[in-house]
Amino acid sequence: MKIGIIGLPQTGKTTIFNALTRQNQPTTMSGKMEIHTAVVDIPDSRIDNLSELYNPKKTTYAKVTYADIAGVEGRGQGDISGRLRNELGIMDEFIHVVRVFEDASIPHAANTINPARDILSMNSELLLNDLITVEQKLSRLEEERSKGGRSKQDIESEKELFARLLEHLSEDSPLREMGLTDDEIKKLSGYQLLSLKPMLIVLNLGEGQAAPDVSAEAGNIPVIPLQGKLEMELAQLPMDELDIFLEEYGIEEPSLNRMIRESYALLSxxxxxxxxxxxxxxxxxxxxxxxxDAAGEIHSDLSRGFIRAEVAPYDLLMEFKSMAELRNQGKLQIEGKTYIVRNGDIMHVRFNV
Ligand SMILES: Nc1nc2c(ncn2[C@@H]2O[C@H](COP(=O)(O)OP(=O)(O)OP(=O)(O)O)[C@@H](O)[C@H]2O)c(=O)[nH]1
Ligand SMILES: [Mg+2]
Known part of the structure; x- marks a missing residue:
């Protein structure tokens, strides 16, 4: 899974990327399209606690790839093209970094600081691109129908779907809010529709700045305010110094962690x-x-030879301290192939190949 960090030039995308990855990519304006990617651990206190309980040789967090994508202007003209269009198309989600911080020495692409405007123009940028994609598809379907070839029924059912997309987009509403079925979403997977992808807005605040209210512009898109520069500085600190800093300021955890977790959850x-x-x-x-299928994530043998899964919710394991103890107490769930795995389940798969 890949999450693209997008936004106007000089809004703090690379700064936030550096905070995410504890890297130090230069934050200069290069003027050309550049993409940096990095795999990031999803912070999870449950894993921290389990690791403390088991003291294992290795502790592995869930991971997501973030890509710092410079060059999406968000001018609201729908003119994303070429390599950039392709790069955006393969992302599973977008984080839109919106500048709130004031700094006269850093020019803003639209000259003034106006987060509400920038949110609207990025949204319409993505939407217009989809509008173009959908219109092109509809006219190709028209041609196909007159030429023959594919079955009329196939063409008509595709046409019906794309006509609905067109209608929805024409009302200025992103495709992610259309309530498409899983089946329809699957059919659309090859078209790389940008407004279908989940999105998160990050308001990049200056020091001591309050977050502006952009709820009207953001609509259903979750908004996370944070101080990009501070987050980057925090991320460069050694762990023990970070803990001291957070305690001193009464901060429970860096806002960045919340951003990571929300961006993970948005991927379903x-x-x-x-x-x-x-x-x-x-x-x-x-x-x-x-x-x-969950067992198959661990290894294909576990899926192929699946017999049963022994399952316990995280809280229960933390209470009883071991799977063996849960088994002795008769508290382990014994589940079959079709059991829907819940968030935080501890799973032990019995299999035979
Ligand atoms: N004062 C202040 N400056 C910031 C903040 N975040 C980023 N900057 C500065 O803004 C400039 C641009 O930041 P970048 O992170 O490079 O922004 P970007 O969006 O990656 O820029 P491009 O890749 O050129 O589009 C840098 O000089 C940063 O130091 C912030 O929260 N406060
Ligand atoms: Mg950058």
């Missing part, structure tokens, strides 16, 4: 866990995944 992902002396590990799965 959650985690189940495996535990043991060798490894404590979080496994990302789509919500609604059954036990057999």
């Amino acid at each position: 992902l959650h985690s189940f866990f495996t535990v043991g002396e060798d490894e404590v590990r979080a496994w990302p799965i789509k919500k609604g995944t059954n036990a057999q």
Whole structure:
């Protein structure tokens, strides 16, 4: 899963990317399209606690890839093209970084600081691109119909779907809010529709700045205010110094962690866990995944030879301190292939190949 960080030039995308990755990419304006990617651990206090309980050789968090994508102007003209269009198309989600911080020495692409305006223009940028994609598809379907070839029925059912997309987009509403069925979304997967992808807005605040109210412009898009520059500085601190800093300022955790967790949840992902002396590990799965498919994430043999899963919710394991104790107390759930795995389930798969 890949999350693209987009926004106007000089809004703090690379700064936030650096905070995410504890890297130090230069934050200069290069003027050309550049993409940096990095795999980031999803912070999860449950994994921290399980790791403390088992003291394993290895602790593995769920992971997501973030891409710092410079060059999406968000001018609201729908003119994203070429390589950039392709890069955006392969993302599973967008984080739109909106500048709120004031700094006269850093020019703003539209000269003034106006988060509400920038949110609206990025949204219409993505929407207009989809409008173009959908219109092109509809006219190709028209041609196909006159030429013959594919069955009339196939063409008509595709036409019906794309006509509905067109109608929705014409009302200035992103495709992600259309309530498309999983089946329809699957059919559309090859078209890389941008407004269909989940999105998160990050308001990049200056020091001591309050977050502006952009709820009207953001609509259903979640908004996370944070101080990009501060987050980057925090991310460069050694862990023990970070703890001291957070305690001193009464901060529970860096806002960035919240951003990571929300961006993970927006992908419709959650985690189940495996535990043991060798490894404590979080496994990302789509919500609604059954036990057999979840087992397949660990290894295909576990899915193929699946017999049953021994399952306990995280809280229960923390209370009883071991899977063996849960088994002795008769508290382990014994589940079959079709069991829908829940967020935070500890799972032990019995299999035979
Ligand atoms: N004062 C202040 N400056 C910031 C903040 N975040 C970023 N900057 C500065 O703004 C400038 C641009 O930041 P970048 O992170 O490079 O922004 P960007 O969106 O990646 O820029 P491009 O890749 O050129 O589009 C840098 O000089 C940063 O130091 C912030 O929260 N406060
Ligand atoms: Mg940058």
